[in-house]
Amino acid sequence: MAVHGLFAVYKPGGVGWPRVRDAVETRLLAGLNSLKQRPPRQHVRFLPGVVEGEAGKELTLVPTYLPVLADHLLVKGPRFTRLKVGAGHRLDVKSSGVFVLGVGQGCRMLTDMYNAHFTKDYTVRGLFGKATDDFSDTGKLIEKTTFDHINREMLEKILAVIQGSNHKALGRYANIDLKTQEAYELAVKGLLRPMQKSPPLITAIRCLEFAPPEFQLEIRCLHETQQYLRKIVHEIGLELKSAAVCTQVRRTRDGFFTLDKALLRTHWDLENIQKAIQDSRLTVKTELEKSLGYLERTAYDELIEMDQVEESDASR
């Protein structure tokens, strides 16, 4: 039995994404290797034995049924030594949040998810009054400023400007003529977005909390990197004639994987991951079909076919 599909994991901050991927793979392997294995084969060996013959004890060959030691666990090793675990949209070391992983055949669906160009939601916390070289609070301090003059309306004005300019860029990169009915319908549903490579675009940005010097923003974006979001925070500080650094970048949604579906570190074991894969199967199918319906066949169709073949094998 093997595990195939997509699931999301909550990546803690301070840890690189390869370590998270390796930890998940190790725990899955431990779970799979602890399952019941098939018993070793038996084979017939002719061994010298003593048998009562006509003239007392005779040396003869006795056929005996022995287990094949080459099939013993201590000789052949564990059943699974490696698993294909792929990573979706990556998160850098300082950030945390929803991190999509694919196992086995699910790795193909990662490509589909990438090609579907889903938006991602982030909560970004910032701090007014400081500016550092890498835009985060752990970097080298460059300048310190005052921030008493900042209030919520000024911040919201800046955010509206950012949203507006990004909205225009969104329309431009979407590759659809904005004056058509099709474009209008997509925009109404919220599905108007570029379906090919583009620079980072912010589709929506709003302020959740404002308690100077701290503030919290919610950003919905496409094709971004976490460092870009930190740069946005820095630029907001500059626009407000002060300075800002970013203290936390946390992804709350990646496509259709939300925060409640993400597994915490204590739940990174075989049963929980299988359950997560099973729960999100239907959503994965519908969402991928919606976005990539124009393609003839996706990896999800292949997975469904594989399941059907397995079921028919099992029932036979």
Place this chain on the structure above:
Amino acid sequence: MPASFSTGQPARWHVHPTLLTHKAPCRGPPLPSPPGPAPGCSVPPGASSTSHSLSPRPPSPAVPHSPHAPPTSRIQRRRAWLFSGSACLQSSLPPASMQPPPPHTTHPIIWSWCLPDWDSVLPLSALEEISEEEAVQIVAEPLLPFESFTLRDYVDRSETLTKLVHLGVDLSKVEKLRNAGQLLLRLDFENDIKKILLFLKDVGVEDNQLGPFLTKNPYIFTEDLEALETRVAYLKSKKFGKEAIARMVSRAPFLLMFSVERLDNRLGFFQKELGLSVQKTRDLVSRLPRLLTGSLEPVKENLAVCRIELGFRPNEIQHIALKIPKILTANKKKLTETFDYVHNVMGIPHHILTNFPQVFNSSLLKIKERHMFLTFLGRAQYDPRQPSYISVDKLVSVPSEVFCTEIARASVQDFMKFLKTL
């Protein structure tokens, strides 16, 4: 001919009793033959040249050598020579006379008439009649591969390997060690392995510990028994108790591979560096015996880090090392990062850390998560003089359910929700 098919049904790992007493199905029938040192047993080529190719031990001549037996007829001699190295007939090995005699011969004298005289040898006919006993003793199993990257090919036919598997040795791990597979194949259970195993049992290693011990250190079979006994005697002379020695040997399998001087140097190093008394050094080493087998450089660096970077006084370092010896071999970076967070962010002073060094043993992420949850709840109080004080070792060592219910006084779901906001 042979008796009825006896289905001695093995339920689990039943081993046919003959496997335990007789030699493994080797190529030689126990025929009374002239005392030649089985010149038919040729050493397979390509033996032990690369670390990944395992070649089986040359089949031991299970011939009961009797130097005073009268010389038998030429046909019987020829048959004995053929059967003693039956595999060699089918192989493309050079004839026996060009090979050096195998190392385990008991009879070095070679009679000239034992060497094959190719001109006068008569060809053997397949229709020649032989007695029942001889027929029974012909072993015609398929050939073992001459080279292999795994011990799986040999385990069924090698008595040594079968017995090691029954002891619990993990051959899949042993074959990855350098030259270990080759070593185990060439050893003989009765002669070489048994005495070392009995010695280990005498030292006090338990039966269920022998398997893991040999998996980590199969090279113990290359050590001389007297040397091993000298080292155990040295440890006893340093007043290590019998149970302590048994525990140390099981937990650090390479301990007895170190010579007496090396062990002495290492014990002296720990005594000097930490400034401990003899009794305390003994206690420290018997609790973490891998201090004696590991490299000393990381220990020196860790001690320097504790003294210079972390700012602990020598008596504090002594106390920490005695309480949690693992800190001496811990990762430097992890140690400094943990200390940085615990001292600067959580605000715990040196004297509390000296009393509870378990903090350095646990993962930084766990400490961070729990501390931030307590800060969020307003319960992060680590000063023993203030009310509702939380002891640092309890913070770190308890499992998460106990932490949530007793220390943080919150539900586990709240803790999970909080973790997702970090």
